[in-house]
Amino acid sequence: MTEAPQPALLLQARGLAISFGGVHAARDISIDVYEHERLAIIGQNGAGKSTFLNMCTGYLRPEAGQVVYRARDITRLTPHEIARLGIARAFQHPQVFIEHTVLDNLRFASSACGGFWQGWRGVRSPRYDDKARELAALFRLESVTEKRVSETSEGTRKLLDIAMALALEPRLLMLDEPTSGVSAEDKFKVMDTLRDALDIRGVAAVFVEHDMDVVRNYAERVAVWVEGRILAAGPPDDVLHDPRVLESVL
Numbered sequence: 001m002t003e004a005p006q007p008a009l010l011l012q013a014r015g016l017a018i019s020f021g022g023v024h025a026a027r028d029i030s031i032d033v034y035e036h037e038r039l040a041i042i043g044q045n046g047a048g049k050s051t052f053l054n055m056c057t058g059y060l061r062p063e064a065g066q067v068v069y070r071a072r073d074i075t076r077l078t079p080h081e082i083a084r085l086g087i088a089r090a091f092q093h094p095q096v097f098i099e100h101t102v103l104d105n106l107r108f109a110s111s112a113c114g115g116f117w118q119g120w121r122g123v124r125s126p127r128y129d130d131k132a133r134e135l136a137a138l139f140r141l142e143s144v145t146e147k148r149v150s151e152t153s154e155g156t157r158k159l160l161d162i163a164m165a166l167a168l169e170p171r172l173l174m175l176d177e178p179t180s181g182v183s184a185e186d187k188f189k190v191m192d193t194l195r196d197a198l199d200i201r202g203v204a205a206v207f208v209e210h211d212m213d214v215v216r217n218y219a220e221r222v223a224v225w226v227e228g229r230i231l232a233a234g235p236p237d238d239v240l241h242d243p244r245v246l247e248s249v250l
């Protein structure tokens with residue numbers, strides 16, 4: 001009998017710890033992330049979910065522990081260096097240019113991959129068009145490319161922000177609350193689009209999520225944060241029925 005191939009390890013967090021004043025936002029956080037998987041992080045407000053993403057992407061330096069990405073220690077690298085190595089980050093509030101069009105935002109992200117700031121005229125140069133339009137298609141944004149971002153829905157902005165993060169062609173995307181602020185009727189559309197885009201590009205994702213319907217439908221694995229620790233991790237069907245999780249989180 002042949003064994004199923006092991007999924008390749010992408011990111012390892014080992015014993016991460018950090019505190020703010022007296023608050024332990026992370027104590028001995030260890031978890032692995034595998035190529036192509038979608039891992040959801042759940043937990044109450046203040047449990048340390050965003051802190052974990054920040055430590056993995058260079059926005060916070062852990063006081064103890066290591067972050068290893070594809071066998072390389074990235075614990076002390078800057079956000080910029082980590083992004084270049086292939087870990088993209090998207091925040092709870094989309095980091096987009098609200099007074100510019102959707103397409104210009106995508107052109108900006110495409111131009112930022114290879115160069116220095118050339119002003120918006122430079123950004124609109126035809127050389128960035130193909131990549132920008134490819135991202136628009138991947139994220140089903142073609143019908144809104146000429147709209148100003150300020151005139152679009154929160155769901156569109158979330159997708160635009162993530163599309164921009166993918167311009168750097170990461171292998172891993174770390175997302176804080178992709179459906180927060182998105183209307184109930186849009187949230188599954190946003191998540192379907194995101195899942196398909198990740199699949200097409202072969203990108204793994206770690207996403208913080210408060211909506212258990214989203215977790216059940218889109219995560220292959222879920223990890224539960226409680227007061228800076230991981231209480232449980234595994235398939236959603238197991239973890240979301242774990243009595244300890246039901247008691248302390250859900």
Ligand SMILES: Nc1ncnc2c1ncn2[C@@H]1O[C@H](COP(=O)(O)OP(=O)(O)OP(=O)(O)O)[C@@H](O)[C@H]1O
Binds near residue numbers: 020024049
């Ligand atoms: N830069 C910081 N300075 C001071 N305290 C911080 C900082 N970042 C996080 N904290 C504190 O660390 C704890 C964990 O915060 P974190 O933002 O990681 O929680 P979270 O699980 O993302 O919560 P939420 O669901 O509300 O987003 C909180 O008590 C928070 O106030």
Ligand SMILES: [Mg+2]
Binds near residue numbers: 049050051176
């Ligand atoms: Mg948070």
